[in-house]
Amino acid sequence: MLDAHSELAITHEAGFVPLASNLTNPLSRTFYQRFSHRPTNSWWRRLSGKGNLREDFFNVVTTAKNWSDFHVSSEAFKRALLEIEPFNISAGVREFFRLYTARFGKPRWGDKTPFYNQYLRTVVRMLPEAHFIHIIRDGRDAAASGKGLPFIGDDVELIGKNWSNQIRETRRQAQTCRHYLEIRYEDLVLNTTDVLRKICDFIQLDYEPDMELYHRSAAERMSELENTYDENGKVEVAKEARWSRHRLTAQPPDPARIGRWKTALTADELTQFNRGAGNLLHELGYE
Numbered sequence: 001m002l003d004a005h006s007e008l009a010i011t012h013e014a015g016f017v018p019l020a021s022n023l024t025n026p027l028s029r030t031f032y033q034r035f036s037h038r039p040t041n042s043w044w045r046r047l048s049g050k051g052n053l054r055e056d057f058f059n060v061v062t063t064a065k066n067w068s069d070f071h072v073s074s075e076a077f078k079r080a081l082l083e084i085e086p087f088n089i090s091a092g093v094r095e096f097f098r099l100y101t102a103r104f105g106k107p108r109w110g111d112k113t114p115f116y117n118q119y120l121r122t123v124v125r126m127l128p129e130a131h132f133i134h135i136i137r138d139g140r141d142a143a144a145s146g147k148g149l150p151f152i153g154d155d156v157e158l159i160g161k162n163w164s165n166q167i168r169e170t171r172r173q174a175q176t177c178r179h180y181l182e183i184r185y186e187d188l189v190l191n192t193t194d195v196l197r198k199i200c201d202f203i204q205l206d207y208e209p210d211m212e213l214y215h216r217s218a219a220e221r222m223s224e225l226e227n228t229y230d231e232n233g234k235v236e237v238a239k240e241a242r243w244s245r246h247r248l249t250a251q252p253p254d255p256a257r258i259g260r261w262k263t264a265l266t267a268d269e270l271t272q273f274n275r276g277a278g279n280l281l282h283e284l285g286y287e
Helices: 015-026 024-033 051-063 073-084 089-102 114-118 120-126 139-146 156-174 183-188 192-202 209-213 216-221 239-245 267-283
Strands: 008-011 106-109 130-137 180-184 233-237
Touching: 008 089, 015 051, 015 120, 051 073, 051 089, 073 089, 073 130, 089 106, 089 120, 114 120, 114 156, 120 156, 120 183, 130 156, 130 183, 139 156, 139 267, 156 209, 156 267, 180 183, 180 192, 183 192, 192 209, 209 216
Parallel strands: 008 106, 130 180
Antiparallel strands: none
């Protein structure tokens, strides 16, 4: 929806922002220098070993498994980084997103990587201007949608615990964020215009009706997703499978997605979920 705004482009899940912040940590560099010969962590193997912050940042971003999703030239990215003087990670992050949004002729950018919710304070240190939009959904519906996916699993009690822990940690870190907005998935689906107007006010953009027609261009946007590869160069997730996970973006908001846990989860699974997250469900006012 936000990506459909004429002034805002949202990347596919970039994921590197908290990772890049470690490059400025002297302990991280010391660790790398001492243990760089050990192929135990792919992140360390992306560093140059020369203590060159600019080069290390370039390597971390361009060797990520999803780099090809952004369709940004590595050569253009390197040239842009070389023009930043003095170089720092914050400027490097902004330059990546500037190049990405330039493809669409838009001045504003955003990133929808889910696990950033655990690194709000890290992102704020790098990008003080950052605005965070936290969408909370009934955890049982989240479990019904995600159960069985390779990065979520089938343990419904664990899914509940993770849902609860992530929301609580996000809210804890948000207490130190100047710009944080919390909305409900259910409100976004049932009262789309009102919620989008609230979000636009929050990020200082004019509401545009075309934001609600996002599904017309979703297939084209999702077609940018490419194969991801493991460290041995083998396909880890094919682009067709990645697109399949996002197939509902090609449809308008569907109220039938709300409360589907009532038929999609068994009584045993509901008991398991409640063991993991029942307290938070109650605190959030879900039935």
